[in-house]
Structures are given as structure tokens and as C-alpha cells.
Amino acid sequence: MHVQVDIEVASTSRQIPDSALIEQWIGAALAQVEDFNRDDAEVSLYIVDESEGQELNQQYREKNYPTNVLSFPADLPEELNLPLLGDLVVCAPVVEREAVEQNKPLAAHWAHMLVHGTLHLLGFDHIDDDEAEAMEALETRILTSLGFDAPYSSENI
Template structure:
């Protein structure tokens, strides 16, 4: 498997995980689909830039944890670029605290979640959501973290 994960940060956060961890989490999602070659760009931002992108591309005027931008390259071109992930470090940090998760576990979940979006998974309807959440749970627990939706099923 040849995965290229390009990482750039424009965040002031002092709690961004190590590059090797970021790469491991994205790679775990890619490996779940048995991809041979794939390229993903990961861009880490602060709230103002996340809010601007979320507003521009989704019409939602607030910062969000992760945005996924799948590449629109015809398969016959043969370029393994899946797309771009934009992660807002302060939002991920806040959500981890609010949800009682370790920062590493939540970062892993957000990168797996975003990577699965690049692979075509979605959660628009209940069936798609169940499939995506089950796969996320399998990948996250396989990485050694607690199931990401555990608190949701306890309700």
C-alpha cells in the first residue's frame, strides 16, 4: 500500500497530535477499503478559517470539526488523489472535553470520519449513517480506542 498523506497546519493549537499519529489514523480508514494507492491532503486550521470554509462550501456560518472535499478526478486519469480534509483543532479539542473523550481518541475519530467521506461514505439517511458508524466503530476500536458512538447508544 502506498498512501501519501500531506499535512499542513495553520493552527495555533499546541495540542495537535504528532504527524505519525495523524497519518496512522487516516491510513486506517484507507486500509479498511483495501486501497492500494491513495493520496489525501490534511489541513489543520483554527475556528475563523473553519467557519469561513464551512460557510462558503456548506452555507453554515460556524466552525466545524472536519470538512471533507472529495477530489473530482475521473478514475481513468489514474491519479490516486482522494481529496482534502480540513480539521479545526480548537473544535476537536472542545468536543473531546465535552464528550469526555481523550484528545487522541477524538482526533482519530474525526480523521477516520472525514476519510470515510472522501471514500464515498455518508450519513444523510439512517441506513447510510448506520453503515458508516459501524465502519467507524470497527476502525476506531481496531486502533485501540473506545467505540466513538458509545455515548449515543447508551441514551
């Protein structure tokens, strides 16, 4: 499978992973979803600072604070047969702060947020307990396959 990630950076952070890692992490998420069977996939990634992250979270979720990742699945007619899965917005300072608070390596938290957001693009959610449990199990499988610790272990929360 070929994964293309179109990255736009509107953040002053100097700790953003390189594009090869970003593509690897998103590709790992896609590879582990059983019913995802496309040869090509495209994701747009927009990396922002807190002010823009807060604006977008307020605009789209009516929550007046910056969040780590926002996901906007593409709503394209199936007959178009385009590889675009959707857009992800990651707030770099929030991801950096959370990594410190959760005592995780920054790369592990970036990978987690990109995997988490990618799963949202594919329709996974965590609104109810059963969905959350399934999504967390899948995230754990993906991240441990990449060599990271389980993201939801008690010492990482």
C-alpha cells in the same frame, strides 16, 4: 498500501497529533473499507483555527459556525489513475473542545475525525438513517481496531 498525507497547519493549537499518527489513522480507515483496493493513496490535510473553519463551513456548506471536519473528495477522471483521494480540513479548537465535552481522550477524537473525514472522501455519508448506521458501524470497527473506545457509545455522546 502506502498512504501519504500532505499536512498544512494554519492553527495555533499545540495539541495537533504528529504526522505518523495522522497517517496511521487515515491508513486504518482505508484498510477497513472492503472495496478500496489501491496500492497508494494521498490525502491533503489542512488544520485550521475557528475563524477559518467558520469561513470554510459558510462557504461550502452555508453554515455559519466552525465544524470539526470538512471533506472534499477529489473529482478526478478515472483515466488519470492518480492516488489523490481529496482534501480534509480539521478545525483543531473544535476537535479539542468536543473531546472535553464528550469526555474522550484528545487522540481518540482526532482519530475519529480523521477516520470520519476519510470515509467521506470515499463516498460514505450519514444523510439518512441507514447510511448513518453503516458509517457509524464502520467507524466503530476502525477505531476499536486502533485501540480506542467505540466513538458512539452512550457515555461518549
